[in-house]
Amino acid sequence: MLKRLSAREKFEQLIADYEPLLRNAFLESIRDIKSNIQIKRIVERLERNDIAGAIEALYLDQSAFRPLDRAIAQAFEGGGVAAVTDMPTLRDPSGAKLVVRFDMRNYRAEAWLREHSAGLVNDIIADQRNGIRTFLTEGLEAGRGPRAVALDIAGRVNRATGAREGGIVGLTAAQTRYVATARSELMSNDPEQLKRYLTRNRRDKRFDATVRKAIKTGKPIPVATIDRMTTQQYANRLLLLRGETIARTETMGALNASQMEAYQQLIDSGAISETVVQRVWHTARDGRVRDSHQGMEGQTVGFRTPFQSPRGPLLQYPGDPSAPASEIVNCRCRMSIKTDFLADID
Structure with a gap:
């Protein structure tokens, strides 16, 4: 005999269904942005010290996040349908069972999705732009060449897959700061700062031996290795965290909002x-x-x-x-x- 799920278990099942969908949709959007980046155009703008132009060349726009829009809509609809399914049986005055369905075409449901998705994506883009602007400015001021800074932003092409990996596109402004600070710690070759790097939760621990060796010998870590440790591995892990955070927050919001909408539709119908x-x-x-x-x-x-x-x-x-x-x-x-x-x- 199948176990009847509790309300909490049903909700957790919805989370399990839709959270990975949203996470993957966000990461798909970031992959699309990276795959269309033209490093040459960014470098040309940086050589002219045109920070704003370099950011525009990344094409961080609403259309890139269509997969995330669609995933939020799926979670919203799934939550609404689940809410209707769990509603108590309702009957009209004659005793006939009322048929209740969740209407995704309801003007209020469509407005919520349209306004919420637009607001979310605008916030994601604005935060990225702020972080990238600071990262670009500080990178150039520190003497890193335009091409190196451009690759730090966009990521470097994996020769095996042909895809760009790493880079700070997709990170929050705060996460971008973490990457910059981690790089500074490793470049310093100062034992105390190197030890501070080893406290970072999202670092790639496979490089810990390299850092400890630098602390012990005083020999600097090669710049190419630091690139791999920070704007590739560390940035990748922060991006996954970003995807998980967006997925958890947006899935919960969409499921709870659609539950409200489902009952509002029921009230509007006059059934209750x-x-x-x-x-x-x-x-x-x-x-x-x-x-x-x-x-x-x-x-x-x-x-x-x-x-x-x-x-x-x-x-x-x-x-x-x-x-x-x-x-x-x-x-x-x-x-x-x-x-x-x-x-x-x-």
Whole structure:
């Protein structure tokens, strides 16, 4: 006999289905951007000290992130369909069962997807541009040649696969700073800074022996090796982390938002009254739950009433993109919706 899944298990299954989809879509977008980069054009602009022109030559635009748009739409639809499937059986006054379906063509659902995806991609692009601008400027000021800096940005072609690997395209501005600082630590040949590099969680530990040898002998690490360690291996690992973070955050947001939309469509149809709907916040109930959400476990509100974090921000649902990043990035909370048909009986 098949085990009946709990609400939490069903939600975790949705996460397991859609999170890899979003992660791969983001990484596919970055691969597409890198595959179309023309190093020669970037170098020409850098030789003229045209930082803005070099950034434009990367073609970081909305259309490059269409795979991510589509993946978010799939997660949104999957969450809405799941919410409808789990709704209680509803009947009309004659006792006939009401047929309820999730409408992805609903104007409100389409607006959420359009506005949310555009806002997300704009934020991703703006943050990348800021990080790349700083990286380019500091690289040139440090005396690195235009071609070397361009390759640090775009990544270097793997002769075996023909694909560009590494580079800081796709990283956040903060992650780009991590790469630059890691490179500075390794280039310094200072024992204390080299030791600091060895504390970086996302470093490629296969090079640790090389770093320890430099600390012991005082002999500098070759520049080509430092390139591999930082703008290739370290940057690759940070990019994977970036993909995982976007996937987790956006999957949770899309699933919870579509659950709200599914019930709103039901209310709009007149099948139920808004007054009988309540929403409940659930945490992952483990030691990794952020402090601000620990006290939100079981918080119950009306259909339109937002949840409130102990820190002050209001959230319509876990992963609400209108909330501060500190409340939603990598959040693992979920929301359940229940109907109390006795609530509007006087």
